[in-house]
Amino acid sequence: MKLKLLLIALPFLVLQTEMVFSQSTDENINWDKAKWIGYTKDSRPEKWSARGVMRNQPPMNINTWEPTEAELKMTPRKTHPSVLLRKAFTLEKDIASAEVVICGLGLYELHLNGKKVGDRVLDPAQTSYEKQAFFVRHNVTSLLKKNNSLGVMLGNGFYGQNMAFSPGLSYGKPRAIMVLDIAFQDGTTKQVVTDESWKAHSSPILFDNVYHGETYDARKEIKNWSNYSYNDTSWDAVELMKAPTTNLIEQELEPMRKVRKVNPTAILQAEKGWIIDLGQNMTGWLQINVEEKEGTAIKMRFSEHLMPDKRNIDPASTGIHVVGNTQTDIYICKGDGEETWEPRFTYHGFRYVQIEGLTKNPSLNQFAGWLVRTDVERIGSFECSNEQINKFYEVSMWTIEDNLQGLLSDCPHRERCAWMGDAYVVAEAASYNFDLKRLWQKTSNDTKTVVGKSKAHFKDPFPYDSRAPANISVGKRMCLQARPDWGAATVMIPWFSYVYYGDKKIVEDAWNMMEGWMGYLDEKVQEEGIINGGFGDWCPPGGNPNMDTAPALTSTALYYQTLVAMKKIAVILDKESLAKTYDQKAILVKNAFNAKFLNKETNSYGSQTGNVFALYSGLVPKKKSQLVADNLAQLIMEKNKGYYTTGIFGHRPLYTVLNDFGHSNITKHLWKITDFPSLGFVTQTHGLTTWPEHIANWNKQERYHRNSFNHPMNSGFAASFHESLGGIRPNENHPGFQKFYLKPTFLEGLEWCEVSHKSPQGEIKSYWKNDKGTIAWSITIPENATALVQLPMYTSKQIKLNKKRVKENSFELTSGEYVIKIK
Known part of the structure; x- marks a missing residue:
């Protein structure tokens, strides 16, 4: 009998074809007199303002790097010029307060009276600029004097990005709008705004592109350009520019900052110049301190790897075949002694820097790497007695940090895009360790900007739909309409944010978009409960040709996850009738999923990912769960000889599922081995410090392949360090850890394990030690929180709470500190 999926015509599914955005501009800001200004005159020398871009972007061959003849043909392309804008003014009264609001x-x-205002960098965050742009506030009360001068330096960022991929990705030339609101002590006020009275000049930055790098000519610096005393009579008048959007919104997301200094570990002699080894694959830039003659050009090229001869960098993995060239910064010296420089309007993903142009042998103290990211708070920690497992956690955190760039990027060098499937996979691991409440809100808001904006994906049989977002959640490079698995993030990112941070606002704000996406799937994508399409279990060991799980399985499982989440969100938002509808659909999809994919004789869904993702999604019939988990263990240890085959969907829950069903010995094995394919093969055998896009058998290759070596989607499994080894798990019915679970796995071979998570209720701590077979487990539950302790692998007779026996192996604890002993 064919299973028909129940479809009910919901009023919310006939929304307008284009999302409507609420005007979030602060009512207290009067923008009426402010105008968008810029400066388009371009007097830069061609030598420095243009760089070659590969003419063609042929399909990627992951096994080789050598560029084709087509790739080698370069076409010179110029960036839009970076400019300086200034305005002098006088104040005659005593100041009570002053605030600048600016969108550049x-x-x-922003400069005021000769100094940069604040410590923000790469400001503001990227968004879809035709839909919205962010303004930023700066309190400048203490910086104002009687005589003042405002200065603004502009760069291209993603708004003016016209080099990588396609010139058509550029929204236009740099521009700014600004209001300085001043309140005097006598109760009067004054405004200074951007308008025709401002002056403009070219800046010392001769080239800036977020992908390709920056060229800075220190000889063209204008001393005191943002001081009141500077004579700007030779400067030109600014140009009035078209507003990119009517929707100016305050950036609530934390700013980008230089969060950590990374000292280089070695300097190597290169074929040309020297190679600086930062010892860590990172995102940010290199700060240099040099003393050279005037006009000396210091060229810095960035990469993740070295060539086999160790005398040249190998930039293949940073995407030169797709973005068009190598990440390169150039500093032209002014020649007046020691000069310290770092870029302003670009960033790089790199470990190695090949530097040319120095006339003296360099020393380590001349260089410093800066890790640059969105300055979110670190709220999680993990450490255990096994250094290899600690390395897995450290590598996972570095990879996530490197990609917190005003959004969660897929990699920090090649694409720098907010791919939705990547965000889904890593969301929980990232949320355990970083306060991403604002970042997930921005991600969901960004997703609204690409709804209905992209053509249907050519690999899917599904039509264009005005309710569907794109595969990439922000900007012009959308890579077609979201495929059904990647699009699950439309629902799951708001849901995860609600669960981990208690953020009801995000699901309220996203409701119409989420319901539109679900309506599209219900009406045009699913067929009898099954979704036949999607990217699938992306990047298993060896690459996508080794994918052993049908995309229909993972896409349908994700469809089920979103239906379950929508049911729960509908309850939260008091939409009871819709909750019932989503619940009915989920039941039908679950039945269809098992009818199609579950082999009842072998208790298997056909692959490691099939089994683990079905268990993780709650799709396995309860009486079959242990049998499916046992089959998963058999598939790993017998069929695949002790190695995992999972891509990003299957690998995310692999170890937690193994541990929960009594197969922690397999987790121990998988975390111990160091040959291909394994986590240890990446970190121990090859010494990599961030997770690559996929694991290949690099032992058989002379060089690393072209794929990225800094992909946070492969940090998704790191959620297991908190949720499984530490046992700290959220309770969906009591979001923000008001109530939560404590269900640890005391992994055999570990002497101790210590985990913490700073929840909205306070810090949760879980520390256990294995002393000759007796577990001593110390836990801290914050105020206004309750924990449900679950120890299903033990009987109540084995458990003592604060030296007293417990009645059951599952019990609740209120806030406080406890010691649980288990024999």
């Missing part, structure tokens, strides 16, 4: 696109630096 693509990126800006």
